[in-house]
Amino acid sequence: MSADRIVILTTEQARAQAGSDADAPALARALRAQGADAVCIVGAADGMDWIDTPHASGWLRGAAQSRDAFAAAMQAALARGFVPADAAILAKMTAPHALPLLSWGERAPASPAPSGPVRPLDLYAIVDSAARLRQVLDAGLRTVQLRIKKPVDADAAWLEMLRHDVRQAVSDCAAAGAELFVNDHWQVAHALGAAGVHLGQEDLLALGDEGRSALQATGMALGVSSHSLWELARARTLSPRYIACGPVWPTLTKDMPWLPQGLDNLSWWVRAAGMPVTAIGGILEPQHVREAARSGCDGVCIVRGLGADPRATLPGLRSALAAGRSHPLSGVPDAPHPSLPPTAA
Structure with a gap:
């Protein structure tokens, strides 16, 4: 997958490129229809990013980042051989094991509920x-x-x-x-x-x-x-x-x-x-x-x-x-x- 067909934008940049004032999921779909292989809209809503890739789409929630910081981290992950969905997860991580949350659809991802002690499996x-x-x-x-x-x-x-x-x-x-x-x-x-x-x-x-x-x-x-x-x-x-x-x-x-x-x-x-x-x-x-x-x-x-x-x-x-x-x-x-x-x- 060509890196130049992976689009990483702010919401304003995505709206300008898509020619639409739609929400992030619709913007990403429009940009992919224009030929992008994967789209990441950084800071799209409530501190979350929206990703739309061949393997997964959804809201990505973790530490807030600038578009440039996210793009640099994602490009580094792509260079290491990760597919775009996994590269986006790594780009959102600001510490080695600080895994972000990814939604299943267009609902915001729920935080894991705390659990009490359970027996080992x-x-x-x-x-x-x-x-x-x-x-x-x-x-x-x-x-x-x-x-x-x-x-x-x-x-x-x-x-x-x-x-x-x-x-x-x-x-x-x-x-x-x-x-x-x-x-x-x-x-x-x-x-x-x-x-x-x-x-x-x-x-x-x-x-x-x-x-x-x-x-x-x-x-x-x-x-x-x-x-x-x-x-x-x-x-x-x-x-x-x-x-x-x-x-x-x-x-x-x-x-x-x-x-x-x-x-x-x-x-x-x-x-x-x-x-x-x-x-x-x-x-x-x-x-x-x-x-x-x-x-x-x-x-x-x-x-x-x-x-x-x-x-x-x-x-x-x-x-x-x-x-x-x-x-x-x-x-x-x-x-x-x-x-x-x-x-x-």
Whole structure:
């Protein structure tokens, strides 16, 4: 993406260039229609900036800056290989881990709500059926996610299967004193009494402002995926139970465009998020658990790494978690590395 097609303006400059007195979101859309690849309108409203990029658009709230300071910082981030959305997040940061907030739409971003003490998530099993969930509970795990993906040909029988497995998972987790997160199907989960749900950012965006408000009104604990700085800045506004950082290492579980975060980005996430972070992606062996735990993350997600018999693998994984936490990384990077190649569309 050419740097000369990334437009960074004040509101007055944007109105002059667009030939309109519209608000910042409309101005940005007009400038992109004129050929800009990305638009940042600095100080657009109430001390916030508006960004419109190929990956994310919204209000960016953090420390106030001049247009020139923001532009210089953003150009430096672009030169380091960050895509415009992440470069804008970095440009808004006036300290190494002072992450700004990014809205989901045209509503101003909400500040994260303070939370009281919560139990550590520790080893976090992700399973695809109620039967497998019972197996990991019997092995002793107490943080689980039921992830049943909806097929393109889902019918009434599939929906009944989903409801059966969610209902069984809710019952089994309540009996075991375990924390359950249901992936994706938040309305079914809420109707059947689940206390937690995990959603990816595309699903959360698709809900719109009203849908996200309805989700939050349920009171369910929310887990949110994040792979980039703009996703991390956006996730914080929902005051989630945790934010997942991934993929830490290359993974075959999902086909994704993201570069591996590595321990450097994971430890940066832990410091910048201001709330619990879980590590996910490519965590297959005890040594992966140990290294991830050294970052200070609250939980370590295991999918294939539990193997066919979690009773046999769990002791080694628990020992690795404890070993990693007892030998934390010696330092946290001041800045992350890009999690998308700069040529990503």
